[in-house]
Amino acid sequence: MSQTIRLTTPLTDQDVSQLKAGDQVLLSGTIYTARDAAHKRIVEAIKQGQEPPFPIAGAAIYYVGPSPAPPGRVIGAAGPTTSYRMDAYAPFLIERGLKAMIGKGKRGHEVKEAMVRHKAVYLAAIGGAGALMAGAITEAEVIAYPELGPEAVRRLVVEEMPLFVVNDVHGADLYEQGREAYGR
Amino acid sequence: MSAPREVQVSAISDAVAGLCGQADIELPADVRRSFEQAMAAEESPVGKGVLARLLENADLAQDTRLPICQDCGLAVVFLDLGQDVHLIGGDLTEAVNEGVRRGYKDYYLRKSVCHPFSRANTGDNTPAVIHTRIVPGDKVHVWLVPKGGGSENMSKIFLLTPALGLEGVKKAVLDTVIAAGPNPCPPIILGVAVGGTFDDAAVRAKRSLLRELDSVNPDPEAAKLEEELLAAVNDLGIGPAGLGGRMTCLKVFVDIRPCHIASLPVAVNVQCHAARHKEAVL
Numbered sequence: 001m002s003q004t005i006r007l008t009t010p011l012t013d014q015d016v017s018q019l020k021a022g023d024q025v026l027l028s029g030t031i032y033t034a035r036d037a038a039h040k041r042i043v044e045a046i047k048q049g050q051e052p053p054f055p056i057a058g059a060a061i062y063y064v065g066p067s068p069a070p071p072g073r074v075i076g077a078a079g080p081t082t083s084y085r086m087d088a089y090a091p092f093l094i095e096r097g098l099k100a101m102i103g104k105g106k107r108g109h110e111v112k113e114a115m116v117r118h119k120a121v122y123l124a125a126i127g128g129a130g131a132l133m134a135g136a137i138t139e140a141e142v143i144a145y146p147e148l149g150p151e152a153v154r155r156l157v158v159e160e161m162p163l164f165v166v167n168d169v170h171g172a173d174l175y176e177q178g179r180e181a182y183g184r
Numbered sequence: 185m186s187a188p189r190e191v192q193v194s195a196i197s198d199a200v201a202g203l204c205g206q207a208d209i210e211l212p213a214d215v216r217r218s219f220e221q222a223m224a225a226e227e228s229p230v231g232k233g234v235l236a237r238l239l240e241n242a243d244l245a246q247d248t249r250l251p252i253c254q255d256c257g258l259a260v261v262f263l264d265l266g267q268d269v270h271l272i273g274g275d276l277t278e279a280v281n282e283g284v285r286r287g288y289k290d291y292y293l294r295k296s297v298c299h300p301f302s303r304a305n306t307g308d309n310t311p312a313v314i315h316t317r318i319v320p321g322d323k324v325h326v327w328l329v330p331k332g333g334g335s336e337n338m339s340k341i342f343l344l345t346p347a348l349g350l351e352g353v354k355k356a357v358l359d360t361v362i363a364a365g366p367n368p369c370p371p372i373i374l375g376v377a378v379g380g381t382f383d384d385a386a387v388r389a390k391r392s393l394l395r396e397l398d399s400v401n402p403d404p405e406a407a408k409l410e411e412e413l414l415a416a417v418n419d420l421g422i423g424p425a426g427l428g429g430r431m432t433c434l435k436v437f438v439d440i441r442p443c444h445i446a447s448l449p450v451a452v453n454v455q456c457h458a459a460r461h462k463e464a465v466l
Binding site: 036037064065066067068069070073076077078079081082084104105106124126127128129130131132134135148149150151164174175177178179180181182183184 | 227228230231234237238240241244245248249250251252253254255256292293294295296303305307332333334337365366367368369419420421422423425426427428429430456457458
């Protein structure tokens with residue numbers, strides 16, 4: 001039976017271990033944005049012994065490139081981007097304590113294995129609901145790689161951001177379960 | 185013979201700039217109706233919930249003037265240029281790009297165009313992709329389709345052997361949707377072009393996305409294939425947001441034309457539920 005669970009970052013092993021594929025999460029606290037180009041730079045920085053732009057342990061990364069904030073707004077539209085493009089980098093960050101990834105779409109085998117081994121979860125936001133997702137964001141600040149424009153790393157503060165658990169620490173996958181339930 | 189009608193290219197820039205804002209912020213009425221119908225038909229409670237959130241998102245975008253989706257797309261522009269029009273005052277391609285440049289800035293839209301290798305952003309969402317046809321008449325018809333990367337990445341082109349026939353075409357479409365799964369933001373819309381050549385099929389698949397979702401295909405063979413493909417795709421169970429459900433696809437558009445005796449081209453252009461397109465006639 002799926003349930004709704006409220007979580008606040010930074011996340012612990014205990015926080016993420018209770019989640020089951022199909023649960024809904026209302027996430028609050030500080031999260032960080034990163035897409036393709038930022039992931040490449042973060043991983044390169046760590047490999048060269050430099051500090052990443054934010055602490056990876058306990059973090060939640062949101063795969064998003066928001067549209068520009070119009071005057072008087074914190075952020076523009078801010079829905080998730082497709083996650084598989086970050087698969088090349090995700091296991092490296094999960095091994096270093098990343099606890100949650102927020103995006104949309106399927107993850108590869110190696111990412112799913114890393115999530116089980118190191119206790120991390122993959123959460124889906126509703127793709128294409130950019131104006132709606134912006135409503136959960138109360139603060140936004142570029143903290144690294146400003147030259148990447150929409151792909152810069154941002155620190156966001158979110159309040160009860162609505163998410164679905166897709167991959168849990170037990171290896172379950174909501175996308176597969178969904179198709180099994182409704183396919184004919 | 186009458187004199188050609190003169191149209192200033194700056195009027196095309198103005199039209200394109202306005203269309204960028206409308207398209208990215210206002211969900212087309214046919215797409216909204218289709219969400220409402222899908223919500224009534226969806227069997228999955230989670231799927232119904234996702235569709236309700238998408239309607240809420242469209243309302244919010246309208247009220248706040250934020251884009252429907254943060255991926256404001258690469259600007260694909262279709263131009264039907266009347267053969268009795270004389271364009272004056274500058275370069276047509278530059279005029280379209282100027283419209284995109286202005287529209288994406290003025291409406292606070294995301295600039296999502298970069299160099300393929302360095303990934304350096306061009307900063308103004310140009311260059312647009314422009315498809316121009318010369319047609320009878322003295323009007324300029326402009327359509328703007330801001331095409332998102334997530335759904336475009338799931339699109340495919342197949343050059344089948346003629347032996348594979350109609351069944352091969354259906355399999356190509358289903359294989360494309362299965363491989364895409366939740367990635368292209370279902371419920372999706374499919375533009376399927378059969379026949380023609382490699383290049384022509386891809387453009388026709390994209391052009392078919394300009395059709396209204398509740399329109400009926402005038403080609404009975406294509407209309408029948410649209411129905412069959414829609415039913416087969418929705419039997420896959422992918423559902424809204426890919427979380428499981430009966431509403432994976434809102435509409436399949438099929439365009440059929442003759443091809444070479446050696447060929448059977450099939451292009452499948454996948455469109456996300458933020459099916460944005462606006463048009464203007466000058």
